[in-house]
Amino acid sequence: MTESVFYRKAASYWANVPATVDGVLGGFGHISDVDIDGSKAFLKEILELEDPPDTKLALDCGAGIGRVSKYLLIPQFDTVDLVEQDEKFINTATQFIGKDNAKIGTLYKIGLQCFKPQKKYDVIWCQWVLGHLKDYDLIDFFERCSMSLNKNGVIVVKENIATGREIEYDDDDSSVTRPVALMEKIFEEAKLKVIKTEVQKGFPEDIYPVYSFALKPVDYNK
Template sequence: MTFNVTQKMSESSFYKRAASYWANVPATIDGVLGGFGHISDIDIEGSKAFLQNIFTSKNPPGRQHALDCGAGIGRISKNLLIPIFDKVDLVEQDEKFIDTAKMLIGENNSHLGTMYKIGLQDFKPQKLYDVIWCQWVLGHLNDFDLINFFERCSDALTRDGVIIVKENITTTDEVDYDENDSSITRPYELIKQIIEEASLKILKTDIQLGFPDDIYPVHMFALAPMEPSNIEIV
């Protein structure tokens, strides 16, 4: 069930092919959502509801600093995170997406923090965050790099901070590999295994409603370090 990148190509080719794919994708909502731009509003509303539930928990995360991983054109930062958090940092490896995010959010927006141009496999957080948001990007990391990425994010959380993952999940026990954009879609059990190997615990899960039937189910996970987080979600 584990995805072994060497079965398909070298690790460097896996990441280079993905970067090349996104370099040719237009910097629009429809572009970053693979032609499904019409689901953006539904997606944001589902994420808001999930995040608000986290904030009603015992010892909830703060609202000072969030990190948007694989931020694309800043769709999630602008519509979800910036209205909630004092500062939002973005990580995105594609330069044209970063430039578009600056325009959409506004370079003078007081809530816009640092923008990091780097792939998640190489990104090392430099600050502490209350919420680290990862959506539709973790399929571009192989299993080993994903575990390491989770570990680095865990170390970058505030006391009651959380990592939010929102990703496609296969409906089988197999990993699906997309040669087009060089990404993988994992089954639920593999996601759980990776989370556990990164010494994280699942605080809450949910499934996004209202999406078309012909796409993968989209699951949301709220994660926290096994120790010493105090957050408790009812």
């Protein structure tokens, strides 16, 4: 599958998904609370590190309707920017979060493969979206994010992980699920080091395991 077809198919798939929690979670809306609780605990540990990131500005990548922004990031950060390529999702996000919420920052309607951060972020949160990027685009994306971190800034990746050694492809939504070893190789190629990792607890046994990774640039010396 060519790059353009890969990205076009994904965009087409999400264009037909309802702008609801159940829609963005692929029919698994019932796991949202457990997911957010796990993310809150993981973020709390990050914010309690010896040299923690600040809590002024966060970026929600592949934000959908703003589920992670509303329940996880906005309670912790002064301002949250959102990146989401689907127009109906990002239009719904302000309503879902609360259109008068002063913590909503800039909304970027663009795919992550094309997104170039224009600000410095304390935490960049990427959840259930990086499977829509080709490996080389993912490395490029991570490199751009690294350059867009504030002092002590952290990139968080929360993604499905394949249990075998091979990439698993989903032709319906044009995505891949990567094994841990490949994720670690991509982090290494993007010059990122894993400072914390955790497996989400409490999810149904018939879905992929979900890992959270906290990442910092290897040559971080700001």
